[in-house]
Amino acid sequence: MKALETDQPKTIIDIARLAGVSKSTVSRVLNNKGYVSEKSREKVLTVVESTGFMLNEAAKTLKTQKQDTIAVIIPRIESQSVSKMVQGINNALVGTNTNIVLGITNLDREKELYYLQYFSQQAVQGIIFMARTISKDHEAIIHKSQVPIIVLAQKTTITSSVSFDEVGAAKQVAQAMMNKHTTVGYVGVSTDDYAIGIERLAGVQAVAKEYGQEVVLELGGFKSQDGYEATKRLFARKPHLTAIIAATDSIAIGVITYLRERNITIGSDVAVAGFGDSQFAQLLQPQLASVYYPYVDAGEQAVKTLLAKNEQHHVLATQFITRASCE
Amino acid sequence: MKALETDQPKTIIDIARLAGVSKSTVSRVLNNKGYVSEKSREKVLTVVESTGFMLNEAAKTLKTQKQDTIAVIIPRIESQSVSKMVQGINNALVGTNTNIVLGITNLDREKELYYLQYFSQQAVQGIIFMARTISKDHEAIIHKSQVPIIVLAQKTTITSSVSFDEVGAAKQVAQAMMNKHTTVGYVGVSTDDYAIGIERLAGVQAVAKEYGQEVVLELGGFKSQDGYEATKRLFARKPHLTAIIAATDSIAIGVITYLRERNITIGSDVAVAGFGDSQFAQLLQPQLASVYYPYVDAGEQAVKTLLAKNEQHHVLATQFITRASCE
DNA sequence: TTGTACGCGTTATCAT
DNA sequence: ATGATAACGCGTACAA
Numbered sequence: 001m002k003a004l005e006t007d008q009p010k011t012i013i014d015i016a017r018l019a020g021v022s023k024s025t026v027s028r029v030l031n032n033k034g035y036v037s038e039k040s041r042e043k044v045l046t047v048v049e050s051t052g053f054m055l056n057e058a059a060k061t062l063k064t065q066k067q068d069t070i071a072v073i074i075p076r077i078e079s080q081s082v083s084k085m086v087q088g089i090n091n092a093l094v095g096t097n098t099n100i101v102l103g104i105t106n107l108d109r110e111k112e113l114y115y116l117q118y119f120s121q122q123a124v125q126g127i128i129f130m131a132r133t134i135s136k137d138h139e140a141i142i143h144k145s146q147v148p149i150i151v152l153a154q155k156t157t158i159t160s161s162v163s164f165d166e167v168g169a170a171k172q173v174a175q176a177m178m179n180k181h182t183t184v185g186y187v188g189v190s191t192d193d194y195a196i197g198i199e200r201l202a203g204v205q206a207v208a209k210e211y212g213q214e215v216v217l218e219l220g221g222f223k224s225q226d227g228y229e230a231t232k233r234l235f236a237r238k239p240h241l242t243a244i245i246a247a248t249d250s251i252a253i254g255v256i257t258y259l260r261e262r263n264i265t266i267g268s269d270v271a272v273a274g275f276g277d278s279q280f281a282q283l284l285q286p287q288l289a290s291v292y293y294p295y296v297d298a299g300e301q302a303v304k305t306l307l308a309k310n311e312q313h314h315v316l317a318t319q320f321i322t323r324a325s326c327e
Numbered sequence: 328m329k330a331l332e333t334d335q336p337k338t339i340i341d342i343a344r345l346a347g348v349s350k351s352t353v354s355r356v357l358n359n360k361g362y363v364s365e366k367s368r369e370k371v372l373t374v375v376e377s378t379g380f381m382l383n384e385a386a387k388t389l390k391t392q393k394q395d396t397i398a399v400i401i402p403r404i405e406s407q408s409v410s411k412m413v414q415g416i417n418n419a420l421v422g423t424n425t426n427i428v429l430g431i432t433n434l435d436r437e438k439e440l441y442y443l444q445y446f447s448q449q450a451v452q453g454i455i456f457m458a459r460t461i462s463k464d465h466e467a468i469i470h471k472s473q474v475p476i477i478v479l480a481q482k483t484t485i486t487s488s489v490s491f492d493e494v495g496a497a498k499q500v501a502q503a504m505m506n507k508h509t510t511v512g513y514v515g516v517s518t519d520d521y522a523i524g525i526e527r528l529a530g531v532q533a534v535a536k537e538y539g540q541e542v543v544l545e546l547g548g549f550k551s552q553d554g555y556e557a558t559k560r561l562f563a564r565k566p567h568l569t570a571i572i573a574a575t576d577s578i579a580i581g582v583i584t585y586l587r588e589r590n591i592t593i594g595s596d597v598a599v600a601g602f603g604d605s606q607f608a609q610l611l612q613p614q615l616a617s618v619y620y621p622y623v624d625a626g627e628q629a630v631k632t633l634l635a636k637n638e639q640h641h642v643l644a645t646q647f648i649t650r651a652s653c654e
Numbered sequence: 655t656t657g658t659a660c661g662c663g664t665t666a667t668c669a670t
Numbered sequence: 671a672t673g674a675t676a677a678c679g680c681g682t683a684c685a686a
Contacts, residue, residue: 008471010679011678011679011680012679012680012681013679013680021656021657022656022657022658023657023679023680023681024656024657024658024681024682025655025656025657027680027681027682028656028681028682031681033681033682034655034656034682035655035656036655036656037655037656040655040656052444052468052471053448054444054445054448054449055679055680056389056448056449056678056679056680057385057449058384058385058386058388058389058394058449058450058678058679058680059385059389059662059678059679059680059681060679060680060681061385061662061680062383062385062386062389062661062662062663062664062678062679062680063661063662063679063680063681063682064662064680064681065662067385069428076414077404077410077413077414077417078407078410078411078413078414078623079410080405083404083405083406083410084405086404086405086429087403087404087405087431090404090429090431090433094433099428099429099430100428100429100431101396101426101427101428101429102413102417102426102427102428102429103426104414104417104427106417106421117379117381118381121380121381121383122383122384122385123385141379144335144379253610279607280606280607280610283580283607283610283611284610284611284612285611285612296405337663338662338663338664339663339664340663348672348673349672349673349674350663350664350673351665351666351672351673351674351675352671352672352673354664354665354666355665355671355672358665360665360666361666361671361672362671362672363671363672364671364672367671367672382663382664383662383663383664385662385663385664386662386663386664386665386678387663387664387665388664388678389662389663389664389665389678389679389680390663390664390665390666390677390678391664391665391666391678392678
């Protein structure tokens with residue numbers, strides 16, 4: 001009496017033996033490729049299901065030079081905008097058996113370059129790169145890459161991109177403000193981030209020019225605390241400001257905190273607006289006016305565009321939502 | 328004159344040829360394994376650096392049956408608590424060249440089981456499973472798994488876990504409330520989520536018993552809207568409620584929205600508290616009392632515990648932060 | 655319709 | 671110290 005195979009089957013060969021067929025047949029069944037009789041298919045499937053066997057991805061990848069994986073390079077994950085875009089990416093991937101592998105850079109430029117290079121050599125389906133600024137170094141890697149790369153939330157001409165109409169967004173806010181106010185402050189961020197640091201500012205300044213105004217400008221970091229300090233500097237320079245535009249909702253929090261501390265009434269004394277329409281914008285009192293960004297859609301669009309394989313550039317529209325903080 | 332190799336080197340063999348050594352030597356250099364002369368090492372490194380060559384992970388994985396990847400199974404990513412835990416996981420991984428691959432289930436139980444089974448057969452370093460409820464099906468897969476699995480944000484005895492002292496957290500809130508109030512409402516969630524649906528409720532009820540009170544209970548979903556509706560039902564049953572505990576901060580938003588609509592003053596008329604100490608808790612007016620959960624720490628601890636390989640159970644302490652919403 | 659045999663790029667064993 | 675060579679598990683001509 002021969003001993004039964006009681007161990008967990010580890011390879012396609014084990015399955016073949018258990019089903020009484022060759023491993024090619026097993027492969028054909030599992031990949032729905034090539035001819036295989038109903039009888040064989042059934043035998044194989046029975047064994048596979050009862051054992052919970054799954055193909056070894058490494059071997060599969062090595063053989064086919066293809067991997068059902070999309071690499072996503074992001075600065076960090078605990079950010080509402082980033083996590084929404086990742087959710088969008090996932091939405092576009094449900095039902096496809098495609099995995100998401102993360103490259104979190106923590107804003108480290110070297111890591112951006114490393115991940116770009118690394119993933120571009122691993123035969124992934126494609127790379128979604130949430131860039132801040134695209135340098136010549138980035139460009140070189142992107143050009144050499146054999147796998148498609150798409151830049152998300154940032155404009156570029158060197159490869160496909162899905163971005164937001166940052167300038168238009170900024171113009172909407174600026175117009176709303178400058179229609180009612182003559183001394184408008186802007187709390188921006190450094191130019192390390194092109195979309196937020198440069199484009200949003202450019203939009204505000206374009207409108208200012210149109211209105212014959214001069215914006216009072218202070219730059220800082222992305223944190224609320226940075227917004228708080230920038231606002232302090234703003235008022236030190238121009239005590240009679242009546243409106244402040246913050247480059248992000250988080251920064252707007254800092255602006256608001258400062259104003260509250262000084263007992264300046266938000267809305268009537270000083271109008272405030274932000275970008276991103278974060279979850280908390282509507283929870284603040286008064287509610288914070290902000291520009292809605294279709295982050296989830298952007299993530300979905302990024303996947304579609306990436307898989308389309310031909311270079312495409314999508315600029316998504318944004319929508320300014322006026323609320324009590326702007327009166 | 329022989330043509331130079333101008334193509335991008337794709338394999339270790341190309342590098343070997345360019346460096347004038349054998350592929351074994353290249354492998355030894357790239358893995359810092361075995362003896363290799365300074366001269367050879369230098370030749371290889373020069374070629375590697377000038378070409379940007381990187382080892383093929385699929386081949387490496389196939390050969391070594393090991394992968395520098397940690398799989399993270401989560402319900403969704405655009406959630407403050409989840410994304411913070413993922414950030415914590417990443418923190419613990421910086422400098423290790425370990426990748427994070429995501430399995431987003433969208434609360435689909437079948438997908439949980441699929442990912443568990445799938446990753447447990449792919450020779451990943453380990454699996455971090457953000458579970459809601461662990462059924463017999465989950466248990467079966469976890470038991471058979473060859474790779475270490477850790478359950479995050481949920482207690483279990485079947486494998487390592489990192490969780491929060493949910494009952495303790497709930498007791499802290501309940502005590503704070505019942506010290507001042509005699510009719511306390513609780514807006515909970517369904518028992519599909521053990522930690523939140525069952526444990527938090529248990530903590531509240533334990534304190535109620537101690538105080539000889541009866542909590543007015545309403546269950547619903549995780550969204551603010553669910554909290555809103557549950558609160559409406561709560562007041563329909565007990566119009567003279569003076570305190571409401573919400574199972575999450577998001578739910579608390581719904582509670583607050585309802586109270587505001589009814590012109591009930593939060594804090595003085597009805598006290599409110601939540602769980603999670605979300606970013607917006609301090610932004611609300613009045614500020615929302617909530618229990619701080621060390622999500623980032625939990626993520627970091629999960630990685631450490633996972634790699635420790637022996638079964639460990641960590642229960643992280645939480646901290647109730649009283650704020651104006653509780654007076 | 656099915657099975658045999660080769661190779662994907664790497665690591666590791668074994669001579670040299 | 672270095673170089674052949676044999677696996678790792680799979681997909682896929684090609685042969686049968």
